[in-house]
Amino acid sequence: MAQEEGQPIFSEVTCQEIAQWASAYLDEHVEDERKRHIALHLAICAGCETYVKQIATVRDVVGILPKAIEQPSDSQRLRQAFVARARRLPASR
Amino acid sequence: MNVEISGVTESMSHRMVASRKPELNSSATVANGKVALLARLRQGDERAFDELVTRHHSALIRMAMGYVADREVAEEVVQDTWMVVIEGLGRFEGRSSLRTWIFGIMIHKAKDRGVREKRHTTFSSFESADDDGDDATDPSWFHQSGEWAGHWAFPPQPWDDQTPEKLLASQQAITAMNRAIEALPRTLKDVLILRDVEGVEAKEVCNILKITETNLYVRLHRARERVRQAVEAYLVGRKPTM
Structure with missing residues (x-):
């Protein structure tokens, strides 16, 4: 896997750095130069490709986990307060 | 090897949409929806208020739990937050989004309550513990020395599609x-x-x-x-x- 000089082929950026930058990369919050390095690395590194995909999966699944729809324990009191406030302050804007 | 990252595509298309005229902009539609909700709230529309509460209550409770001792106190904090929102709607100037304003009120109230309960005496030191440059990933996953330093020693095993x-x-x-x-x-x-x-x-x-x-x-x-x-x-x- 090493190049002629015996240097690793991923000389621009390490896998550890890719792992650190995975979330910022997925959300497009890395500067162009870094983004280019990461994209090049991902194209040739199966370990990093897997890792970034897993973080993307986590991000996506967390966003669609079933949510319990909760209401305030005293929602009636809140609604009454809302109505009372609206009566005191007729919409002026 | 083709890496398909949905987030990249999404935000690229979002940028393209954002460069169009406002009336064609999907985010403008969302913004209009928020403005409409605010207008309805100011008009005293109860259904708009129910909508607002349903949309944010669970997340408010979940976050408040991080600041205070238990669920009961978290519910009180969020209930107080809603009361402040009701009282403040007329003065809310829309410099931030409605959501930013509501969550800001909750965090302020929850911190105040948490400090009063002496749960976290110094928030700043508590928070800084997570702000340091510690690695999110375990360094032992990577080679620590040699020409492969910083590269996977134990790469993650792929999950299936x-x-x-x-x-x-x-x-x-x-x-x-x-x-x-x-x-x-x-x-x-x-x-x-x-x-x-x-x-x-x-x-x-x-x-x-x-x-x-x-x-x-x-x-x-x-x-x-x-x-x-x-x-x-x-x-x-x-x-x-x-």
């Missing part, structure tokens, strides 16, 4: 992920709930939590990594080791 569907179909997996989220330190939980669970834009999350975007992504990645480990543990059929 059906993993999202399998996770969502399994109550055990859902419970494992929710437990991992609840077990996060507050600073990490706040960003994960706002950004990934509620889908709040990065800049708005920063406004709500008063942190930089760099800080946001350090925290967000740590949070996602811990949930990833919970998923990994579920997939290999053992309990989380965290």
Whole structure:
């Protein structure tokens, strides 16, 4: 896997750095130069490709986990307060 | 090897949409919806208020739990938050989004309550513990020396393409992920709930939590990594080791 000089082929950026930058990369919050390095690395590194995909999966699944729809324990009191406030302050804007 | 990252495509298309005229802009439609909601709230529309409460109450409770002792106190904090929102709607000038304003009120109240309960005497030191440059990932996964230093020693094993569907179909997996989220330190939980669970834009999350975007992504990645480990543990059929 090493190049002629015996240097690793991923000389621009390490896998550890890719792992650190995975979330910022997925959300497009890395500067162009870094983004280019990461994209090049991902194209040739199966370990990093897997890792970034897993973080993307986590991000996506967390966003669609079933949510319990909760209401305030005293929602009636809140609604009454809302109505009372609206009566005191007729919409002026 | 083709890496398909949905987030990249999404935000690229978002940028393209954003460059069009406002009336064709889908985010303008969303903004109009928010303005409409605010107008309805100011007119005293009860259904608009119910809508607002339903939309944010769960996340408010979940976040408040990170600041105070128990669920009961968290509910009081959020109830107080709603009362402040009701009283303040007439004065709300819309300089921030309605959501940023509401979450800001809750955090202020929850911190105040948490300090009064002496749960966290110094928030700043508590928060800084998670702001340091500690690695989100375990250094032992990587070669530490030699020409492969910094590269995978123990690369992650791929999940199959059906993993999202399998996770969502399994109550055990859902419970494992929710437990991992609840077990996060507050600073990490706040960003994960706002950004990934509620889908709040990065800049708005920063406004709500008063942190930089760099800080946001350090925290967000740590949070996602811990949930990833919970998923990994579920997939290999053992309990989380965290």
